[in-house]
Amino acid sequence: MPTDAAPTAFWLAGREATGEATFDVTSPWDGRLVGTVSVPTEDQVEEAVAASVAVQEEFAATPAHVRAAALDHVQRRLVERTEEIAQLISAENGKPIKWARGEVGRAVSVFRFAAEEARRFNGGEAQRLDTDAGGAGRLALTRRFPRGTVLGIAPFNFPLNLCAHKVAPAIAAGAPIILKPAPATPLSGLILGELLAETDLPAGSWSILPVPNERMEALVQDERLPVVSFTGSEKVGYAILDSVPRKHCTLELGGNGAAVVLPDWSSEEDLDWAAQRIAIFSNYQGGQSCISVQRVIADASVYDRLVPKIVAAVEAQVTGDPSDDATEVGPLVNEDAAKRVEAWVDEAVQGGAKLLAGGKRDGASYAPTVLADVPSGATLACEEVFGPVLTLTKVDGVDAAFAAVNDSKYGLQAGVFTHDAKTAFRAHRVLEVGGVVIGDVPSYRADQMPYGGVKQSGVGREGVRFAMDDYTYERVLVLTGLAL
Secondary structure, X not given: OOOOOOOEOEEEOOEEEXXXXXXXXXXXXXXXXXXXEEEOOHHHHHHHHXXXXXXXXXXXXXXXXXXXXXXXXXXXXXXXOHXXXXXXXXXXXXXXXHHHHHHHHHHHHHHHHHHHHHHHOOOOEEEEOOOOHHHOOOEEXXXXXXXXXXXXXXXXXOOOXXXXXXXXXXXXXXXXXXXXXXXXXXXXXXXXXXXXXXXXXXXXXXXXOOOOHHHHHHHHHOOOOOEEEEEOOHHHHHHHHHHOOOOXXXXXXXXOOEEEEOOOOOOHHHHHHHXXXXXXXXXXXXXXXXXXXXXXXXXXXXXXXXXXXXXXXXXXXXXXXXXXXXXXXXXXXXXXXXXXXXXXXXXXXXXXXXXXXXXXXXXXXXXXXXXEOOOOOOHHHHOOOOOOEEEEEEEOHHHHHHHHHHOOOEEOEEEEEOOOHHHHHHHHHHOOOOEEEEOOOOOOOOOOOOEOOEEOOEEOOEOHHHHHHHHEEEEEEEEOOOOO
């Protein structure tokens, strides 16, 4: 974007608007200016909130086919503009273009799923009440209704798809939404405004406001916004929850995903597959994914054969310019993030960890890194690294492996490499996580499945239909005097 270009507008109650201030969006790869974004004033934010409240009843009553048509339109336009939007994601986020194209494809799916759910959601469930004498002639009909306007707060790491996960379910459920994209990567979220503006959704039913983080608290505290859907750090998420205990909050927070390799996953083919998947998904998005592989927990019977395969696969990851189709690992979101990762790795090595690969920083980029024997008290062993760093742990037996997975304050997803069905169901039963992936890494997510965690990884679930449940509540209608 040329430096003399007009600032990118935001979206206020369905229309383009500009404020008085602006901020620059720069590439984490080379520091070039990607765009300048207009910031809404406090009066404009108030206008957006008031408009969303005013339209709540109308939007909830909007026919399903209207909402579904709007969602279908967005997914079609995303397909048509895939390459343009992927280039934008890569530029503002530093994400390799191959992963950016995949992110656009996932957002397409989110809006398609939402259109499907809009058509079938809220069909009503009838329940006979004459199971007791006092309920003779009575029938209960249960439907779901929007709680009110949703405040969606999205992070930088999936700047289009995680905005889609806020916006699409809200529209499908008939709930107005105010979306706050991440300040580091607002342009991808603002693209959704361009596409929504082409639809027939009621004015006021959606706004996209790139307000700075220091102004987020006022929106969170606003009593007119009864639902907060936040994806981001554990610290910020629980601060939100603690500050508004009477609101309905969905929090998708951090994790330190574990990939468990059990004794029966032992052939050369098995270990090659596991090593490749672990290497890719500990480093994709620069490791900036809540379900990237951070911990490998391998049984002693396969550990010594698995480790060199993992190290070789990690060292084979292509790093560099995110605009290059061959690049698999790009920079982190900024240099401060890379410096934090560097500090954590240095601390672990100084504490006795063995550095098997990587361990070097260049500006905002950090080399794909593998460590073994990380001390249990090291920050890297306890916190979410959110960078391209992998730790290796040797254990004896399934019990020890599953105990190691659970020995974490996080509980988002886990991957278990096993061929045994009984072990798979045991993992599902005993692992303290929101999702268990058998035969693959914890980084697998289908956008229609329930996604979320336990412990310090958050509350509530995303995945289109499950987010719609969070954005709505059940209301019962009792009919009396019926001949059942």
